Every structure is written in C-alpha cells, then in structure tokens.
Amino acid sequence: MISGSLRGQVGKLRGLAASLRVNGDTGEQKLLLAIIDTLDELAGVMDDRLNADSGQTYTLNSQCPNCGKEISLSVSNLRGDEPVICDSCHEIIGVISERL
Numbered sequence: 564m565i566s567g568s569l570r571g572q573v574g575k576l577r578g579l580a581a582s583l584r585v586n587g588d589t590g591e592q593k594l595l596l597a598i599i600d601t602l603d604e605l606a607g608v609m610d611d612r613l614n615a616d617s618g619q620t621y622t623l624n625s626q627c628p629n630c631g632k633e634i635s636l637s638v639s640n641l642r643g644d645e646p647v648i649c650d651s652c653h654e655i656i657g658v659i660s661e662r663l
C-alpha cells in the first residue's frame with residue numbers, strides 16, 4: 564500500500580529543495596530541479612494510472628444457473644455486494660463481493 568500520492572511525495576522533495584535554497588543558480592541546482600520536474604511528471608502519470616485502475620470495470624463471463632444462458636457482466640470492482648442479474652431471465656444469480 565502506497566501511503567499518500569506519488570505526487571505528494573515529489574511535492575515534499577520540492578519543498579525540501581526550496582528550504583535548501585535550491586533555485587537553479589548553479590548547474591547542479593538546475594540538474595536537481597530538472598530531476599524533480601521529471602519525477603513530478605512521472606508521478607502524475609502513475610497517480611492517474613492508479614486512479615484509473617481503482618475505478619476499473621471488468622467483465623465477468625458466467626453462466627446463469629437459472630436459465631443456463633452464457634452471460635457477460637460489467638462489474639465495477641469498487642462497489643461490492645452488487646447483485647448480479649441475468650439479462651435473459653432477470654433472476655438475481657449472485658452477489659459480487661469486493662475482490663481486492
């Protein structure tokens with residue numbers, strides 16, 4: 564489990580750099596700031612990806628025990644305890660529990 568966003572971590576680095584008066588006056592400081600900028604960009608991409616994954620819907624293929632029809636279900640893995648309803652006979656055939 565990642566505590567806090569990656570962006571937040573990079574923000575702390577940036578704050579640290581500022582408190583050390585790293586402002587790009589020298590070549591080394593420019594390099595340091597460029598590294599932090601790059602990390603910030605990467606962290607943004609990673610955070611977006613993590614957010615996208617946690618809101619992901621996935622498809623379940625199953626067979627209805629009631630009418631025997633092959634069904635595919637789009638399930639959001641964030642919402643647990645969602646009743647699964649067969650789109651053929653409209654019977655509730657199960658409950659999706661959170662899988663994470």
Ligand SMILES: [Zn+2]
Pocket residue numbers: 627628629630631632649650651652653654
């Ligand atoms: Zn059915």
